[in-house]
């Protein structure tokens with residue numbers, strides 16, 4: 001294993017003071033100062049020697065160093081204009097293969113319009129893993145954007161707010177099944193991982209966290225944008241039946257009923273009972289009826 005010195009709570013304070021930063025809520029900045037936690041995330045993600053890993057929001061570098069310690073090449077995306085340029089120095093000071101790391105400063109939600117940085121040790125970077133302690137306010141769109149824009153990703157393993165981890169991993173029929181669950185299921189099968197104590201963070205957040213792992217699977221043979229429109233419509237009025245909830249998407253409730261009949265789906269159900277396969281069937285039925 002390469003020589004690496006992970007960040008402790010006092011390192012986190014010292015680095016923050018040196019950079020003159022105060023963690024901001026708007027950017028979901030809660031830094032981890034616990035080696036056990038970052039190693040747990042890396043092992044849950046199954047990262048091993050030589051893997052190409054994307055990290056969103058490396059912050060001061062806590063998880064980055066654990067990924068490098070496991071032998072990965074890391075390309076990080078950090079939005080903060082003070083934190084991003086400070087990372088290479090931290091990696092060089094604490095890890096003996098700094099050429100395996102590169103960082104780009106941009107908003108991870110704009111992944112489609114920006115290039116990942118390529119670690120100097122590589123000619124090309126083909127990410128197979130996304131591993132991150134995600135900023136809570138953008139966790140779901142960041143995951144969906146990465147799965148859409150980085151087709152080589154096989155595994156997404158991230159620490160998020162417990163509630164978000166549960167939503168992402170929820171199955172149809174569960175109380176927390178909703179838009180994030182259905183959209184994540186388009187790309188991957190999701191499983192909730194272990195809980196993480198809020199005390200490993202600085203500052204301590206007022207919510208619990210958990211890991212969630214998404215394993216990519218082949219996407220359905222359908223137009224994603226049309227299917228996601230059905231998902232959004234079905235959950236826009238959670239308590240309504242599909243006939244009502246899909247009314248404006250279809251034109252009228254009667255047209256929604258016709259589409260649902262063709263898709264073989266009971267129009268008195270609610271969106272929370274439908275699998276991604278059902279949403280695909282509804283989008284396709286609408287296209288068939290229109291032609």
Ligand code: SAM
Nearest residue numbers: 030031032057058059062079080107108133135
């Ligand atoms: N990975 C570090 C750790 O575990 O200590 C920091 C995690 S902190 C919860 C989230 C990080 O994501 C912060 O560094 C924040 O600046 C960054 N961030 C917030 N919004 C972002 C965005 N849209 N794109 C990229 N990075 C973002």
